[in-house]
Amino acid sequence: MLSSKTKYRSPEASAFYTAGMILLGIVVLAFLISLFWTPYSPDATDASAKLLAPCIEHPFGTDNFGRDVLSRIMSASKYTIYISAAGVAIALILGTLAGIPAGYFGGYIDKGIMLLGNSIMCFPGILLALVAVAVFGASVTNVIWALGLVFAPTFARVCRVGTMEIKELDYITHARVMGVKPYRIMGFHIFPNLVPQLLPATVIGLANMTLFESGMSYLGLGVQPPDASFGKMLSDSQAYIRVAPWLVIFPALMLVFYILGLYFISEGLRVNLAKGGKR
Amino acid sequence: MTRHIHIVKVHHLTLSFPTRNDPNPKPVLDDVDFGIRDGEILGLIGNSGCGKTMTSLAIAGLLPENAEITSGSIKFAGKNLLEMSPRERRSMLGKDIGMIFQEPSTALDPLMVVGKQLEEVLTAHKENIQTKEERHKTITDMLELVGFTNAEEIMNRYPHQLSGGQRQRVLIAGAALLKPRLLICDEPTSSLDTVTTVSILQLLKELCHNLHITILFISHDLSVVRGFCDRVMVMRDGKIVDRDTASDILSNPRNAFTAELLTNARLDTRIMGFEPIKVDYTKDPVLTATDITAGYGRRLFERGKNKDEKADNKVLHDVSLKVYPNEIVGLIGGSGSGKTTLIRSLLGLLPHSGKVEIKSPRIGVIFQDPVSCLNPAHTIKWHMSEALEASGKANEIKGEGTYKERKAKALARITAVLEICGLGEEHLTRHPNELSGGQRQRVAIAMCLIQDPSLIIADEPFSSLDASSSAELLKLMTDINREQHTAFLIITHNIHIVRQIAPRVIVMSNGKICEEGTTSEVLTNPQSEATSKLLDAERQIHVILPVQN
């Protein structure tokens, strides 16, 4: 299913991929460049260059500390990408570890795991993440763990439902009759077949996680200053929205590019999965 | 009304699906020209994608929006349908032309009780002025006509509370409610079991005669058509390639393609000559099952549901059977007789009471569906080595030596087994989706073989394969039986196959074994009602249905 020969792309999916890759590419490029070079140090304040409108020296202007917005956006993309990637990794691992056994064994194991997952999902996600960060203190690591935990049930669900479907298929029954051990069935027989479903879920998870992270940073419970993050930049600039709209516009654009890029890619994956399945 | 000999006349119809990239694609229907005579049952046969469904949709006026009729005309009772307004055409549906479709399970709105859906047929046609009571009467009458004795009750049921056959009857009732002159049946029986198929065909025949409804019957299965239709047309690639009366076309096909279809419908022609081998019944059986009772448990809060179904949810009742070494046993039974549950119990996949003794470390199993029998994520080689590892005999085969040597030995064994099953080395690196259905079933058998089982259970292995693949598979199974001395328990609904290769047969019905004995005896002289029913249905498919008046 994953071999290149069988990869099928509908034109619709291709359009989504292209658009998504371009948007995502902008953010990722900014991130990659920021690893080696930013026009100014993103944290360097300059009291003599406060709130400059976009100009040649500062293409995106400067903020109320006189920091270069372009440099800050570039370095903010780092946290956005890092937090969403690490958070999704945690959610994915936890979700898979919980979801596949739940779907495979069913019964009380399933009931227990799902009850826990459901009670986590009972909280509006952002609320849970906020409270978790409030409990353990605001830091990038805590945000990642909080988001990972909040999102884990989503992945667990995908895995569980997928596993429940797959385990009814003949090849799993066959494997059981052949005497393959359950852990091997789950890990080597079921998991590879979940990948096509997990892939769009992962991409959309990245986007949703970024939504949450930026929201939390906006409330001051995410990335901590002086480190730049889109959410924090937006909340800091709200006061200057009338006098320095560029402080709002550029981070907002980058944030939307990233999320939208991911949505497009996941949409492409989803369309492909649906079309591929129907073939 | 003037009577036309042809109620429908399709005149040189050409239809295609133009797209922006390809404004002149290959037509789906190419110069199709035929007529349906008033009162007849016309069969339209062809493989999937040959255009038979498009023909019916064109007549009904339900073509997809992107379809374009480039030339030709369709006349219904003398009026050219293609010149009518959409509104006029719609008003003909249900009133003049009725339709039933293949999949009765999804063809009814799951949210609406059956009676209401039938009532919509009546209310949709404004000229049909009836009071509520009259409508109710019309519907109950029709439901009784299609064979329901409890019409009132059926009306208040939701589709999911009906069986497949019942749903198809409801759909027929809906299509026939306004007594249309033409009834288009698009594969109405292909998802039903043999016994139900026979009863539905019987019903359609009765409708044709009693209500004087003309039927256009579409199917891919010649055997169904044979006793049922008056005339048959064969379609291929959008063209009608052959047409004749039903008896002539089937007994004496003039067209090569028709002949091919015919052979596919008759598996028996190819599997002659497999001589069953002798079995020593004094040996210890490889499989002994005693008093197996099993069923599907209920969830906690489902208790008290479906009170009419009683508390007993057991599917199997005290089933005992034995399979001797080197034997091929056939297990037959209608759908819902408990075959599958029995197998799952034997394989230890279902909790059950009773005892299952197996005289070998492994039993192999192959399943019905060649699509899902292999893991799409892995290569054939992976499948084989996984089976080898799981058998617990991997080390024995690999022997001592370096990792490379051991790997080479394992590979040698894998290739050897694959070869037995008629698969070459080139298949090792392929993924399942690069193989045909028959090849996949072979891989499944190879996976069983590599584990060296004394018994292979095959659950309807032929039902999804075409005739030639089935025949090859059968040959492979008998070969293995002969050469590897592996016993087979073959579950099937195809009595022909059992007759050919299984010396012993077990018949199941209602979760019990109702008959057991040598195949020739059981099939020629059935002792139980279930067996005779199965045999009847099988026979009826192949003979002209008598019309009961």
Place this chain on the structure above:
Amino acid sequence: MKSNIIKSAIAALAFGLMFTSFAGCTRKPGNVDSNAVVGITQEPGIFDPHTVVAAGDREIIFNVYEGLYKYDSKGNLNPCLATDVAISDDASVYTFTIREGVKFHDGSDFDAADVVYSLKRAAGLLEGQDGVALVGELDSIKDVKATDDGKVEVTLEAGNTELLSYFTTGIIPENYDNCQTAPVGTGPFKFESYNPGQSVILVKNDNYWQKGLPYLDKVTFKVCADMDAGLTELATGSIDIFPYLTTDRANQLDKNKYNILSNGSNMVQIFALNNAVEPLNDLKVRQAINYAISRKDVISVTMDGAGVELTTAMSPAMGSYYDTSLDGTFNQDIEKAKALLAEAGYENGFNITCTVPSSYLIHVNTAVELASELKAVGINMEIKQVDWATWLDTVYTGRQYETTVIALTSDYAPYDVLERYQSASSGNFINYKNDKVDELMAKIPTISDTKQKTELYHQVLKLLTDDACSVYLQDPATITAVSTRLEGYNVYPMYVQDMSQVKPVTK
């Protein structure tokens, strides 16, 4: 047909959105009646004059309760409910003469018994209080009793000439214990209602003892989420007075509608260095940090220049107690800072953490600016934001931190400002220890000569600066926007909103 419905639905929605916009404009506070709305950024919580902690609460109840003495907007301590005080020579007995003819909001008369009850309650001398003072500073009161001639005599455990400023604590009716839900005082305004998250409403006290005051009928303290929300509300005209602005925000306001008042706040914003941890226990390091930063830039970034640079522990607003000779001690000098660091053995700099309370934007911003400046001398400062509760826990009481930024507020009394630098003081969260300072601080309360006292204060300040015990940054200005329809608003050098003098402009 269907699309029409949708069109009209969209039109209705658009209209609704516009309506919202205009609604903002139409809702102006009443122009004719004499009401005023004051924007506050802290959620009020405690209205008991003796348990009140937060500055945000103090500034409201300043209008409700009055003490024996009361500050005016110049920072002078004036008699209020007392007409006079006599302090014994050793400063251990304070005798207050009680004002007559004053009535509480509930109509009862104010007398010496009320004063005794209130002071005892504040000092924890009532039965069942187990001697736990509600107002910590009054803990040293040994006894309070009414004398026969209607005076109130307060006896202290030890002489203290500095205690008078604490007798500003509110006086409540005798045996009244319901100050939280129904505050009753003698102040110019009566407490009307509190809607959490929204507002506190005060109404005019018609029987106020100062005749003619107050002018306003009703004062609403309206809660705004933060400074920026308040700014928006100012712009929409839904509040009249808003303190604690920054210059650039104030500049966004319409000059015809708002007067901008600016004043020192008597706050000391400090970049606190924990003197007990490495490498900050090294004087040279602390001096280097002092030289490394530019107070001007800090003020520019955080207050848009509206602040007074500080080099010592006291605000210039304290008048003569402030030692002007210390000005300019630590002008920015990167080279000197680097040299000092090298001397201390940190030529490659070091890493340090700054724990700041996230709820105070100004301190967070200051930390950001400081981190940027310290980088120039090789000090990498990581900023760790914590909520107020955690800050109090770990930094202020736990003293588990390296550096922090905070503003030290105090009553308008020099002793109150410097009290925390005694090594044993509970407020000494920077772990400063200088025996000389301890000695001087112990001596000051026993001295009643103002000049001598001032001299001693100057000595303490000098020691603090010499020891570079921390980095004193600025006295941030209090910038208040007041609607031009009001007059008489006075900015205090402390956290209070005195509404008693405010009146509508009469045309």
Place this chain on the structure above:
Amino acid sequence: MQGKTGYFVGKLIELVVTLFLVSLLVFIAFSIIPGDTARVMLGPDATEAQVNLLRQQLGLDKPLVVRYFTWLFGILTFNPGTSYAYNMSVGELIAQRLPVTLGMSVFAMLMVIAISYPLAVLSARKPGRLGDQICSVIGHVLFAIPPYVASLLMILLASSMFRLITVGTYVKPSDDFLAYVVCLLLPSFAVALPKIAMSFKFLRSSIIEQRASDYVRTSKSHGLSDLKILIRHVLPNSNVSSITIISIILSDILGGSLIVEQVFNLPGLGRLLLAAISRRDFPLLSGIVFYLAFITVLLYFLSDIAAAITDPRIRLK
């Protein structure tokens, strides 16, 4: 209708068990928050004796289990204790703030339905047409804009382009209901925007899917008009599949409101929550979190029930 009661009872038990677990999670979470509540309340200058006294008064010296059950009992009787910070009943505090958050959520939900539903129906009529594609693209973009960013952009647009000041002040519904609705419109719209896109996308594909289903073909062959098929068959069926989505949307909207309140300076639960967090107000915080979760659980429960009522397959298995 056999089995209906059993299904509902089962769901009800599930609800109770979930709520119990939720309450346990909430309580445990808040019991391990660092920071001494009593110390926080009294401020830095309080003496140890004062702190201990308060700790006793608040019952913080009792064992955890006792505190849990006291708390659980209180919260279930809608009397979850007294807020440390406000010195008021938590129930009262939440009740005061609820009109903002709940009002915003309700308005946002109404907007989601009122906008996405007709658009989806129209869009799904002719999938692939220009109008449909424009709607879909706009939908995707809106989907990607966080509500608070949308709020900021709205404020920016309104204030700098149209010279309008958009942030009105909050008016209590009891004072002036119309003004209350008006002041919540813009924030609600900001919260609703991405969800409109989400629900549009889902409804559209669900309608397209239903229109392609077999029973629609059957109905067509019965001679039913397109409109009738849409109203009687397609929409009810797509509604069934939308019910779960709608409950998810509602829970998202609730969460989104918490942030958007902050942007528009509305005195809602979000602000109360942040205040409670920073002031270590345990009773208040746990009250807010529990009741918000309670509302969400209830929504899921109601959506299950609604699905069961509309879909006989769930109800009568």
